[in-house]
Amino acid sequence: MLKRLFMLIALVLIAILFFDVASNFTERSELSGISQYYVEQGAEELGAANLVTSVVVTYRGLDTLGEVTVLFISAAGASLLLRRRRNTNKKLVVEESSEIVQTTLSIMFPIIMLFGVYIFINGHLTPGGGFQGGAVVASALLFFMLARPNDSISHKLLMKIESLSGFTYVVLGVLGVILAGGFLDNRVLGLGEFGSLFSAGLIPLIYILVGLKVGSELGSLLQKFRE
Amino acid sequence: MVTELLSPLNIIIIALGAGFLLPLIHARSPRFAGQVMFASLLYFVIISAYHFYTLIGGAPAVEIITAGIQPPFAINLRFGLAEAFVLLAVNTAALFGARYMFDELREHASAMILFIVWIMGINGMVMTRDLFNLFIFVEITAVSSFVLVAMRANSIALSAGFKYVIAGTMASGFLLLGTMLLYYQTGTLNIDDLIIHQEMITGPFGTAALMLVLGAILVELKPFPANGWGLDVYQAAPAGIAALLSVGVSAAYLFALYKILPLLTSFLPVIAATGLLTFVASNFIGLRQSDPRRLLGYSSVGQLGLMVTALALLTKFSLTEYIPLVVGGLFISHFLAKAGLFWLAGIIKGSELGDWSQLRSKPVLIIAFLFLITALAGLPPFPTFWAKWQLVMSLMEYQQHGWVFFILLGSLLEVVYLFRWFGKAVSSQSDKALDISSSGNRQWLPVVLFVGLLLACGQVMASSFDLPVMALLPVYAGLLLMLIDGLGERLKQIASLLVIIAYSVYLIPSLDGLNWIFGLMLLPGSILILIASTYQQGTARPGFYPLFVMLVLSLGTLLAAETMLGFFLAWELMTVSSYLLVSLGKKATRPSLVYLVFSIAGAFLILFAFALIYAQTGSMQLSAIGQAGIVSNWPFILLLSGFFIKMGGLGVHVWLPDAYAECDDDFTAMMSSVVSKAGVFGLFVVGTQMTAQLNDMDTILTVVGWVGLIMALAGAIMAAMSEDIKHLLAYSSIGQLGYIVTTFAIANHTGWVAAMYLAVNHLLYKGLIFLAIAGVLYRVKTRYMYQMGGLIKNMPISFISVLIGIITISGVPPLLGFGGKWLLYNALLERGWYLQAGLAFFASAVAFLYLFKLIHTIFLGQRKSEHEHVKEAPLALLIPQITFMVLIMAFSMFPNILIQPLSDAVAPFMASTFTWEGYLLITENGYWNGFLVMNIVGVLFMAPAILLWLVSKKMKVQKVKQFNIVFAAERPFTPATTHYAYNFYAFYDKAIGFLTRPDATRFWNGVSEWGHTVGASLRRFYTGNGQTYAGLILFYIGVMYLAVRTL
């Protein structure tokens, strides 16, 4: 009980801090600082219609690379932690799911996949992007795993996609150093016509890679947990 | 091209490129994957080393922009000198760390990925100039740590790891929240931009935002009490990981704190306080810790706390130019030492401090262990020493007594537990064997390398101070001799003798005045004692000679020191080397620790005083002592107390008897006759600088005078009650040094001459007696005097040594000792200290008790049957004894050859009141002709001797056997019942028993117990429950916020 009381006190203390923040907060009515610059210059500078995408992939491209890395290492970490001991290699056999589910899978799987791909390819134009697309792709994989619990998705394939897309992302970033202003500069390729699919330099390419990577990573993570 | 290939950005690129590809490579060829990992880590090192080199050469910091867009609109990185320094260290440790745990890493591609990305995360945290980007790298580092900690997936590591995850996620959550709140107010995420616009961070909103960011970073630096999770992790993680966690990850967070510190001006006192609380509290808890891994955890946490404090305080007082020296020094020491220790911990089996005795099977490692411990403890020549010195000096300039006090308190506690650990490692017997064969030298070589780096860093830091070239000579001489420590004893002895003699020849002529006299005392005294060192035939003494040389040379540098730093450095070197020499004794673990702790405490008093003086005068010269005294008496009192401890002053003498008793018998002679004079020298350094002020210090001097005499009396009484021969002599030393203290406090010409005379005297007779006793102990193998007896028949020369010695101590004319007593009383009376003179007389009368007991119980009375065939002491011991005796006789015959130079040396400070008429010395109150007295006594001695000889010639003198006690008409058969020796002065105890009670010992035991109790209550925070730990983190941030809000 004493412990609970102590926890409550700790929580109240932090609540005081939060209260101070909340009571001094007023909704913003105009942009300021760097965001102002992004809104005014961003479209012209990087050629992406979706400003969030510009920020995510280029202005703060290093963050995104880092974010990809976090996901990558959490997948690697999960595989390290959940690695199987050699001697306990028994296969888990689960009852197949119903036919309805399986049929739905065969119809929906490609559609969901396609939707995911659409999202990350159009990331620089519309809401969405690599992560969102990748998540959709992974949901397709999850669906697959749920529907056909005894079939596994090729581990090696996922790993290869994951590795290669990550590596290519880095290579594209380095191209920025060599051919343009700096690491992860998207202006290696021409900016293209504003608002079209082939515009905004490397952004679509990177988003494709991110999408592939996120999709395969989440997929392999799910796979790990399933095992 | 070169610069591009070596761009710091490449660290991130290579890490990620290699990281992403590693699964593919590993699938094909695990071997190659391992090589890729090493190549990458090596590349990190090369990059940071290259830039460190160019930056040191004055190159501007490398600025890296990303996305081809200038900050603050895109993320930028910076690689300046500070970054290069930290990262060079981290990457080097990472390279060796990977090598250290290579077997484990290469099994799984993910492990290698995590490792390499982990290191990259640290690099990123250090380099980035963007707050949100910092968060990203924090997460990268954190997630990889989370996994690596539990990579062995054992139960304990999982528990610890999960607590870590909880703490880490809470911290990074707050970091994110705080970052966003800051963005709301300023519209920027760039740290430099934030600093420029910091006036926009206002109100409770701004404070809360900063608090969240700061809290997150501080929590990761494991402040007390919100650090239970961290300790668990250090204890449970694989050693290689724990090492890098402790040094690398912490370095990154510390650097992050350093980066955002300009934003936190109003937080600085709170930051400093939390750091210091952590430092002191963890060191208190360390006292109770028995698991070395967890102890290392406490030590890490404490060191981080100290660094945080130093960083905050130096920033607070705009002393930023010292940050590299202080924080950098603390950091590099902690870094190298902690990494080395964690690596060692990984080699050792078992979870008790004593298990480290396994290291003894590999001498290189035990030496390395010692160096690492010494470096952590902040002793010279390692970087922490310089850092702490500068920190204390700088803080004191701003009158920050409280901070300094607690920093020193924490440091003292640190010394206690670190060396307790070392002592256990050296003394205990572990049944487990050290197994380092399986991994080759991979696991221990980095440790040794890091020790070398530590020494190098220490040297580099030393060079930034204004020190004479020879200041670190003791260390190097010691190291040099350590190289030949495997050779024969005789050879090492000769080499050491040569070194010391060469040094003496170099040093002594360069000294003058009192220093010259001390030089003539200490160095030749040491040489004489060193001659005796081979007396135990066939016994190897590993470490003895290097340490002995280091000790003697540090005494020399002490004499030659002109600055306070030089003095303090030599003082500490002397303390360390003498501690180690004491600890070479068979049962010396505890006594040597007590000795060290008291010595360090004394050294800290001296340090504190020096800092006060520096603050008052702005000068580092020893001569500044005199200028400071006008303002306040505190420096004087502190310095005196510091030296007092070294001399075994009453009340703080408790270290002395056991330390003397348990160290090697010939080294006891060194401790008593030579090393204790360092304290006397210290007194004179203070005294000679402060001559002008001494007149105004009547009260203090009077107190000191009384204390010295009480010390003399108490020492004598305690000696009389001792049964252990070495205890007896140790207490005797306390008593004799008491007279020196008093005569010093008299502070007139006669007094100081007396003090010096007594010091010379003490050197001669204590060297003589202790060496004679060493011979006795070597032959009879017991220290209890009542187990001896009648040895005069077997060891006549040793008997004569002791006889001459005790006559000298007692002050009976015509030998040297009387001169001391005579000067003592003259000085006392001249000063008008009449009651004190009475007390001195009492004390010197009591001295007769133990002196007679000493000689009687050993050499006279009934010999034990088992000692019937005991031989005379070895020649190695007799040679120095005879030399000492010759010196005593010479000085007794011609006291003026001793008193004259002493008087001349004192005269510049205290005008001489002596008149000489040939051999007749006349003072204001008396006169004494040593030469004549010696001759008269000599002649008078001859008269009865001849008479007896004449009488006995005409009669038959029959020599009777041992048990033939003619006039008792008895023939006892057991010497044990006939030898009156045990509890010799029982009635004295009955008469004035209250004077013989060990109150001081009891008091200090109480203090020690109190310290342990504090440690025990503080560590109740660490229940092991992850939720409590999480609550504590919240609590910690909340309380800090309240503190800042109310300030």
Add this chain to the structure above:
Amino acid sequence: MNWALSIFYYIVTVLVVLVYGLLLYAFIAKTMARVQGRIGIPIYQPFLDIIQTYGRRTAVTHGYMFDLGPVFRLTGGLGTLAFIPVIYGSEIFGNFHFAGDLLLVMYFIFFGQLGMALGAGESGHPYAPMGIARGLAQMTAFEVPFALAVIAVFMQYETASITEIVAAQQGSIYNWTLFTNPFAVLAAMFAFLGMSMYPPFDLVTAPNEIPIGPPTEYHSAYLSLLQTNRAIFAGAKLVLFMNLFFGGATNLPIMVLKTWAIYMIPVLIGVAFPRFKVENSIRFFLGVPTLVGIIAVLYMQYWGTV
């Protein structure tokens, strides 16, 4: 100064003091016997004893320190005497007092005791060290009032030269330390009781428990040296007290008279008291006598110069 002459004078002094010491010893013994209702020894008995012991033809020895013990002892006595001017202003009885001062004498007293203790120790007889231990312990205690008294005397005359101390007391009986510095004399006389080793402070040689204490094993020629010393040392001690506290002596009869009177004090007290245990005597000396000594010093410090 003519060396040969002063050595000759010294020898004369020694012989005079020796004879005087022996006579005094006999006289005391007789006094005590009379008080106890016995006839006692003839007055020449000590001389006979010495001659007799010197004449012994057999002796046993326990080792070289045993041999040296009496030598040390006698040297102590001779030396102590050598540094004290026996008669003020006399060339013959002036001795080597110019070689050292009061401090030298006070410390030289220990010389013989130390040597004696060592020699006795080698005999292997447990009574010897037992007696020495007691003696030393008692000595530490009575030295305290004595030292304080001497310090008070020093303060009074501002010199440690015995000759000058005596000189300052000349002229009138009221110049004696006894009257000018009474506390010091009182403290010193307490100490003198202990020094003389008469009852109640005679446990050191306690005849019933440890027959004759330290010299237990000494006999024949050794004993004779001790006896010689006893006479000389007693004389030297008495002269010292006389010089310090009772105005010294300007001629032999006065010296004899004064020292005899001083000596009677412990004797008379001795015959009337039983024996103290050592711890009792230690406590005693550290009690009232020490207090008196402290008073003497304080008295001199604050009122003496007025």
Add this chain to the structure above:
Amino acid sequence: MFEFNLPLANIVLVTGFLLILSGLWAMFIHKNIIRMIIGFSLMDTGIHMIMVALGYITGGTAPIFDDAVDGMQMVDPVPSALVLTAIVIGLGVTAVMLSYAVKIHQAKNSLSIDDCAEQKW
């Protein structure tokens, strides 16, 4: 304090803080590790809400240039971008936590945090 028409951002912000507090409370009180992980997710979500609220501009639209935005105020794109990153990172961390949960269950046959207290003092 009790205004009737609270701005949207304020509502989101306060909700976010409440979510953080409830998440923390869940982490403190529930012994079950899975529940603690859920607590963490709650806290994380709360932070994300706050981020969005901080970036909201009164009456702003999504920061995408197309025909719809002409002349309209855009919301701050930066928090939107950052929250995206933060969400993904939160996901990664959750994955690691879940791996831990699995592993702890395997090692101790229990999911209670109280069974993870081997180390003390």
